[in-house]
Structure formats: C-alpha cells, structure tokens
Amino acid sequence: MNPALILLAETQCEVRHDVRDFLEQSGFRAMAAASAHDIFHALDETSIDAVVLDAALRGVDGLDLCRDVRERSDVPIILVGANISEVDRVVGLELGADDYMVKPYSARELAARLRAVMRRGRNERMLVSHGFGHALFDGWTVDFGRREVIAPDGALVSFTAAEFSLLAVFVDHPQTIVARARLMELAGVRDGGSSDRSVDVLVSRLRRKLSRGGNPAPIVTVRSAGYMFSAPVERR
Structure with missing residues (x-):
C-alpha cells in the first residue's frame, strides 16, 4: 500500500x-x-x-x-x-x-x-470485522463498508470522515451515556483542554444532518455527564 x-x-x-x-x-x-x-x-x-x-x-x-x-x-x-x-x-x-x-x-x-x-475509521472497521455491516435507527441506515448514510426518504446524506466516525461511536453505544472525554477518545477527536469544543461542534453538525422531516436527531445532551444516542439501534 x-x-x-x-x-x-x-x-x-x-x-x-x-x-x-x-x-x-x-x-x-x-x-x-x-x-x-x-x-x-x-x-x-x-x-x-x-x-x-x-x-x-x-x-x-x-x-x-x-x-x-x-x-x-x-x-x-x-x-x-x-x-x-x-x-x-x-x-x-x-x-x-x-x-x-x-x-x-x-x-x-x-x-x-x-x-x-x-485513524478515525478504526471504530467502523472494527464493527464490520465483528459482522455488523449496517446499523438501522429511526429509518436511517448506516453502511459501514461503503461509509454511507441513507436517510429515511432514501436520500444519500454526505458525512465528513470525522462526522461519520462520531456517528459510528454513537450507534455502537446506543441508549448509553458516553462521557465527553470518552467520546473524543473513541471518535479520534483531539482533546486540547477545556476550551476545545471540537466534539461539541461535531455533535452539532451531526444533529443538523440527522434532523429531517421535522424529526429531531436522537442525540441528547446529558448535563455534566456527556451525550446519549437515544434511538434503539438494529445491527445487521
């Protein structure tokens, strides 16, 4: 290579x-x-x-x-x-x-x-290696092999590498509170100190892209604890 x-x-x-x-x-x-x-x-x-x-x-x-x-x-x-x-x-x-x-x-x-x-793709590659090529939630489909995200209306939604990696972490930890520092570690987002808002901005970008048809994105902020992906996830 x-x-x-x-x-x-x-x-x-x-x-x-x-x-x-x-x-x-x-x-x-x-x-x-x-x-x-x-x-x-x-x-x-x-x-x-x-x-x-x-x-x-x-x-x-x-x-x-x-x-x-x-x-x-x-x-x-x-x-x-x-x-x-x-x-x-x-x-x-x-x-x-x-x-x-x-x-x-x-x-x-x-x-x-x-x-x-x-290296940010390592989490989704690990999911594929464990036999989970797709994740489904709220009508959305995440294809880890193709690195594609398909909306409930069938539209292909573009995600950056960082956004896709963060989404992969969320769907791998559904309905579980993930501490901010842990989320940064798993998604490969640099932790530059208390003023570093990288992960917060990425979460905001994810929310905007997953909010379609009047339905809010299933990402909940848990004050003083972190974030939680609130939707149930089906793996295939």
Whole structure:
C-alpha cells in the first residue's frame, strides 16, 4: 500500500518546503500547494488522503476555502493559522475542518495529528470485522463498508470522515451515556483542554444532518455527564 498523500497548502515558501520534507521523512507522501487553484487541481487530479490548510493562504479567506474544499471532498482537513481565535476555530470546525493547529507549529506534532485524523475509521472497521455491516435507527441506515448514510426518504446524506466516525461511536453505544472525554477518545477527536469544543461542534453538525422531516436527531445532551444516542439501534 502506498503511503498516505498529504496536500500541504502553506502560504510561506520556506515553511512549505521544510514541512513537506519532514512529512516525507516521516513516511508520508506530500504535495505542496501555494494557492486555491493548486488545491482544487490536486483534489481533481489526485487521490489526496488529507489536507493541511493555511488559513492565511494568499488571495483567499482560509475559512471560505475550508468550506469550498469540504464541499468538494470528505478528505480530512487540518486548518492552521497564526492568529486563530477560539471563534475562528469553532467556525472552521463548523465549515468542515477536522482539526486545527496554531502557527508556529511543530512538524512532528502535525505528523501525529495527520495520523490521528486518518485513524478515525478504526471504530467502523472494527464493527464490520465483528459482522455488523449496517446499523438501522429511526429509518436511517448506516453502511459501514461503503461509509454511507441513507436517510429515511432514501436520500444519500454526505458525512465528513470525522462526522461519520462520531456517528459510528454513537450507534455502537446506543441508549448509553458516553462521557465527553470518552467520546473524543473513541471518535479520534483531539482533546486540547477545556476550551476545545471540537466534539461539541461535531455533535452539532451531526444533529443538523440527522434532523429531517421535522424529526429531531436522537442525540441528547446529558448535563455534566456527556451525550446519549437515544434511538434503539438494529445491527445487521
């Protein structure tokens, strides 16, 4: 199997080259990108495994670009920036980023983060290996083999890698309170401290996608305890 191919979109030429070299020394393949055009060309022409996206990429707004990349692909995105506030981080996560890092950052830590976001499928792969290829709840169908989510009306609903992994954790622990820290661990969401709202934003995104036809999503917040997937789940 070929090493994972990382698209490194970085505004500073020296940083771009240094980080690309480090990633290649760490067992990845890496492509450098200096513009939105470079990013979209790479996504259209190559099978990219993850994107490292500089929020200060010249000529575009990084958050808008994050949204545009997410609309084209469910590839994991790590958003980086020199002056990312908590509001920016939350907005980035809302727009589809899987993780974020503040510049200047350690290339070694970036490599570790990349491995983490690309491991997020391990929970659903484990379910398939145990003979559970599908999960059904409230008319919804989750196909772990195809990584697809089908709504009660038959529509195929697009989920990012992080959203799908979080949903896999919920359907694997139905009607059970899962502590926030445990949920982050199982879904591969980084725990960066008390101010890190990654998992909360992902839950919010899941709720919006699972709320259809006037029916609320079966995800309940249990105050001071965590979250609970309230629907019964049938496994096949």
